[in-house]
Every structure is written in C-alpha cells, then in structure tokens.
Amino acid sequence: MNKVYSNADEAIADIANGMTLMLGGFGLCGLPENCIAALVKKGVKELTCISNNAGVDDFGIGLMLKQHQVKKMISSYVGENAEFERQLLSGELEVELIPQGTLATRCMAAGYGMPAIFTPAGIGTEVAEGKEVRNFNGKDYLMEMAFDADFAIVKAWKGDSMGNLVYRSTARNFNPVMAMAGKITIAEVEELVEPGQLDPDYVHTPGIYVHRIFQGVNYEKRIEQRTVRSKQ
Amino acid sequence: MNKVYSNADEAIADIANGMTLMLGGFGLCGLPENCIAALVKKGVKELTCISNNAGVDDFGIGLMLKQHQVKKMISSYVGENAEFERQLLSGELEVELIPQGTLATRCMAAGYGMPAIFTPAGIGTEVAEGKEVRNFNGKDYLMEMAFDADFAIVKAWKGDSMGNLVYRSTARNFNPVMAMAGKITIAEVEELVEPGQLDPDYVHTPGIYVHRIFQGVNYEKRIEQRTVRSKQ
C-alpha cells in the first residue's frame, strides 16, 4: 500500500483529457493549489470540474479556465471571475449551477454509496426542470443523483502515509465530502506525517478514501476578502 | 440558551409513555448509562426504542426490558439477551430487525433533513417486504425512510455547555448519528467543560444538534467480551 507520491505532477500524471474532476475548497480557502498548478502545467483539457466556485481570474480554477482547460463547470457560485463570465456568455464554457447543499450532498452520496438523495432545494425553480419531484409528509423534494467523478482532488492540513486526513478550520468545507467521492482521490497536505502521529479520534477523512497523498509546497493561501476591525 | 441540566432525572423528566427514543451505543460500548438508569427509575412505559442492540439481561436497555418498559425495539442485533428472547417469543415485545447500516443511515437521514435514503441492504430478503425497490445503474436499492424520534439519548466523552460533543474511540458508534436525529437530543458526558475548551476542529457533534447536556456519574463502562492476549 504505497499511497505517497513525491509531488503534484506525479500524483496527477494519469489525469487525461475529458475526465471529470472534483476540486475541494470554498472560494480560495482550502484549495488544492499544488494540484491545480500541476494541471495547468500539464495542460490537460476538456475537463468537467465539480467545485463550489470557479476561483478568481488569477488563482484557483480561474488559472485552468484561462488556459481553456475546462469544458464544463458544475458549481454553486461563480461570481468572482470575469474570464469565467466571458467564456460563459460567449458559449465557450458550459456551466451547470446547482444549490450548494445539493452539490455537497451529491458528493456525500457518492462517498456513502447512495445513488440518489432527496432535497427540497430548488423545488419550484429552474433547478427542478427535468428532475423527479417526490412528496414526503406533505413537502416536495427533488431527487438528485450522486456524482460520478474520475478523480477527487482535495487539500488537507495534515495527512499520514495511510491517507488519513485532518483539515484546519473552514478550509475543511467541501474537501471531506469530495475526498469520499472520487473513484481515485488525491490529497495534498501541508504536513505529511507517519502513521500514528494523527489521533484516530480526530481523523476527518479515514485513509480508506484516499488513494494518493503528497506533501504540498509553497502554499499561498490567498485571502479573497480581507476584512478586519481596528484595535481600539 | 441554557442547555445544562444537573442530572439524568432532570434531563429525561418530560419523556412520557408511548414515546419513541433513540439510544446510542454499540453493545455495551458508549451507552447512555445514566439516562437508562433514570428511565428505569422513572418507570416510563410503552416506549419504542431505536438502538443497535438491546443490552444484556442486567445492563443497558436490558434493564428497561426487564421492567417491561419497552413496547417495541428497532435494532440490528439482539442476540445477547435472554429476557429479550423470552418476551419476543411470548409476544410481549414487538421487534423490528433491520440492517445495521440501514439503522445508522436512517438516523443520519433524519439529522440531515433527508426524508428517505437508498440502500441495497436487504434486497431480495424479508427486509425488503412492502418496501419500494428502485433500480439505479443496474443495481436494486430499497428506499428506507428517515427515523422520527421524540428523543435521542447519547453518551459522549466530553461536551461543553453549548452542546458540542466529542466521543472517545469506538464508543462513538451510533452516538453522533442519533445525536443529529432526535427532535430533542439529550447528551450525557463523562466530562462537561466550558465553551472554548474543545477544539472547534475536533468537535464531532456540533452543539446545534444537542438540546440538553449533563455531566454523568458513576460510569460502569462494562465490557461485554473481555478478550486479551498474554504478554510473552
């Protein structure tokens, strides 16, 4: 069981044109920066990307959009990226916008082996078009299908060589549910440790879900909206 | 927001005859011992109990069975309790046996606001009788409904006064999924601490799910199958 890779290039080497990828992160927080950089470098194309956001123009998935590597985005909110909007309006980019909770739960469904889930999100809206509606106890729910992704690419704070992961603060976000959901899951971590160094009670993603892991480098961890108060 | 109760008697005071309770634990591990003792003392009857097991003759839910407080058990495995078997065969006790994963996932469904889930467990068996079968990608699944429990009663290792809970080792088991699932959730803990003393990254059950919490006393933590190896 050797899950440890030396870097992002190695870990993503077999990601091919046309594949479906899940990418963890919320905004620019908890992004798999190293893997995104490696995907840009590799120049793999025609990707379908499932990720809550589409990055900004010069960071995150925005970097892949700029290189026209993305055929389709499945996201809940994409409002921070001008290049994205341009590609969308020009028809270069296909976009499926879905509710954030639906996005998260369709990942979880995949990780939990559940083919579909029910959610009221989107009932009565264009999100419901073409989907099965079902009433339970007087309330309507949409049946939403589990995602099917070739690779899930996540970022964790710490991980061990068996693939166990621990996230830090709100950089957790979509990472654990995507980590469970990939046919192959790649995790990049700020600190790679030996088995036994993570407390089993506080592992967020058990190693069984993680196929490849590597110690990331040069994390920028960019802040999207720096908001502060002054000391009084 | 005062969630802190002084003891089990207070925390369960309004549990009434005929109610449906979820009780955490796996075998005798991670059992809400204090609440069970208080329920026995209170003598509340006609209960429906959702719990993976039914305890043993003189511990756990077995104590409630002995007092004929349970009308119906919903469990996955009840093989350790002679009194249970007697009541079942004599017709005094109604029993619904369901797969363990189905039990856990029906709890989670309730906690996640999902009215139903799909699982292949039980397809082609008597568990499937009367249930909707649905085929996804060539595989059959049963539609199983979220549980609806008046109270969930769980045991954690540590908790704070805001209801945040941390479990220890395999005493976690069903406790977190049940904690999410009760209309009212009561948590007993080995150690009750102040807000800020639990690391937010390692809270297993966020306080929003927990309505009442108290510091338990005199934990017996009985071992069901003591198995050891000798030092060589």
Added chain:
Amino acid sequence: MLDKTGIAKRIAKEIKDGYYVNLGIGIPTLVANYIPQSMDVVLQSENGLLGMGPFPFEGEEDADVINAGKQTITMLPGSAIFDSAMSFGMIRARKVNLTILGAMEVSENGDIANWKIPGKMVKGMGGAMDLVASAENIIVAMQHVNKAGESKLLPQCTLPLTGVNCVKKIVTELAVLDVLPGGGFKLLERAPGVSVEEIKNATAGKLIIEGEIPEMEI
C-alpha cells in the same frame, strides 16, 4: 426611512435568545452587530462553522478562517467546524432557527428571487436555494424598490425563482411586513417618518392594511 443600518437594527429585534441564525451577504451581515450582548445567539456560516465572531483585528487574519461571503472572520469560544454536507444537513433538518437574506424580488405568496438576472447576471445561487427551501423562519432584508424605482414586492416574481412560498417576513427601508400564508403583504410597522400612503405606492403586490399601523421602534 431607514438606512441599511436601520434595517439591520430592526431585524435584530426578531432574534430570540438561544437562536441559531444564518445571515446572508449584504445587509443581513450587519445584523450581527445589533444582537444584544445579553443574548446567546450562535451564527451559522454555511461554509462550515457555528459560532462566527467579528472580523479579526488587523494582522490577525487567517486564510483558513472565512465566512460564506469569503470574508476573514474569527471564531467565538464554543465554535464548531464541519464539512459542507453537514452544514446543509443541519439547514435542511431545520436546526437553524432563523435565516436572514437579501432579495431582488418577493411575491405576495412568499416566493423569492435573488440569484439570477437572465442575460445579465449569472453568479449562481450558492446556498440560497437550500436555505429558503428548508428554513422555517425566513426574513428578507431589502430595499422596497429597485434602482429604477420599481417595487420589489410583487404579485408575482418576474426573475427566476430561488424558492417558493417561503418568505415569512420582510424588512425594508419603509416597512415591516408579514407574508400571509394565504397570500398578501400584511403591513405591520412603518419606518420612522414614512406614511402608509408611501408604502402603498411602493408596493405592487397585494398590501393588507388593518387598523392603525404603528411606527417601528428601533
């Protein structure tokens, strides 16, 4: 007439001790500043946090600690972090007591539109559809009329919907209104110095006025 702060202050009065509250982006975010210190209120941020605190002091920002608006924030004692699935799980299971969010339009039967202007703005719904589909108690914070001077309280929404039959209460710069279960905006309070007539003129949907309408206290 109220400014944004006034709207936030008035909404803060709807919050009860012990509430778990989700605040949307914009005016709703301001509400946090006016929750009485004496109350135990926990703010949920749908990116995975309960116990959101104020912005950090300068120099203390942490890129890993943000809210759903991607702003740097702090966490209060007793916070808990969780993943996105659990976050929307607790929303869907109605563990969050109150949701406050902005809107472009609200209809007299409680429909809300706030995520898309066809051909113009396509940012996405984020968590709004989940929130409005599940929350028991939804208050909309918005301007009564849009920049073109058209009412945002309509018989029917004209923009793509975010959710149906879900808004319970609206607080604008002019008024506080309930959306009645049977339909219609029931006028509850006038903003200081605003007449019932002004509110009538600014409301395109069915406005229900019964008896004397008090001026709101902030």
Added chain:
Amino acid sequence: MLDKTGIAKRIAKEIKDGYYVNLGIGIPTLVANYIPQSMDVVLQSENGLLGMGPFPFEGEEDADVINAGKQTITMLPGSAIFDSAMSFGMIRARKVNLTILGAMEVSENGDIANWKIPGKMVKGMGGAMDLVASAENIIVAMQHVNKAGESKLLPQCTLPLTGVNCVKKIVTELAVLDVLPGGGFKLLERAPGVSVEEIKNATAGKLIIEGEIPEMEI
C-alpha cells in the same frame, strides 16, 4: 480435512497487499492471524474503526475500544475512528475490498443465509445484510455440512436470506469453490487428504468439476 485454523489460513491467501478487509465473527476473525506481516492490510470493524489490531494484553483492555463482535481489541498506528453511518457508507461505496463472513447456507447462485432460523434463532442480521449487498468480493468461511450432516451448499437456500447473488468464493474444511456468475459451485481445490468424491457427497448444489482438482497449499 481442515480445522478452523486451516480454513482461516487458506482464506488469508486471498488477501492482497493494500486491501481493506472486513472480517465477520467466528472463523473469519481468525484470518487476521495469518495475514503475512509483509503486507499492508487494514482491517475494518463496522462499529467504526479502520486499523484494528490484536487483542490487548491482559490489564490493558479499554471498554471504549471494541470490535463488531464486542471483543476488546487494540488499534494500530494509522487507525481512524468514525461513526456508524460513515462505516456503512464506506462499505456501501465499495471502499472495503474484501468481506469474509460465515454462513448457514449458500446457494449455487450465490445467495447466502446466515441470520435467522425461524422459530428458533432470532438474533438479527447486524451488519451482514449491508456487507453482502455491497461488497464486490465476498468469501464465505464455513463448514461444508451442518451438525445434522446436511450440505450447506445448496441448489437454493431454505433459511431466510441475508443477500442474493453475492457470494463469490467459499472455503470449507473440504474445499475451495467459486460461485460462478451463471450459477454453480466450481471446485477449485481440495483440502489435504480429501477426495473429489467426498466433496461431491457433501455438496447438494450443482458442483462443477473440470480437469484435475489440485490439493490446496496452505
């Protein structure tokens, strides 16, 4: 003929490096003792643990650390604890590579019965129905015949089913057999000293014998 230890040893040979394995109660539990030290194999216990280790030394038992058989155990470095929903989530999502469990009956189309004897034994299915419904790779460890001398490898199960069309391989005291996708028990290996004739006599379901049947190596 094999004893229980022999059956466990033979099954251990089916385990590959890097496997995540769920071991049922009884003979399957013994399999853990015969996994080569050189292999990285992680044992899953469905009560919520990956990385199950051997029984604790006397005096070191911890009531909070048990396996699905409620036995006190230890955890190896790199273990992870999770709740019951996630445990069966990873089983359902086929992250567990191999499931080894006991049976009362197996049919020639791979049905298995191991949880109930009507009117006699009603202990419940525990996690068995989840495991057999989801696992890609299921090996049954059992005696070839029951205490009454009747075959447990049948054309059809007579007891209430645990799962259908799921068993891939069976290891008994007499033989190793594959359950073919089209139905039938294909004899792969004989236990030391056991003749094909003995296996034939002990197998009520359709037995497929092709060519020379080797004696198993343990």
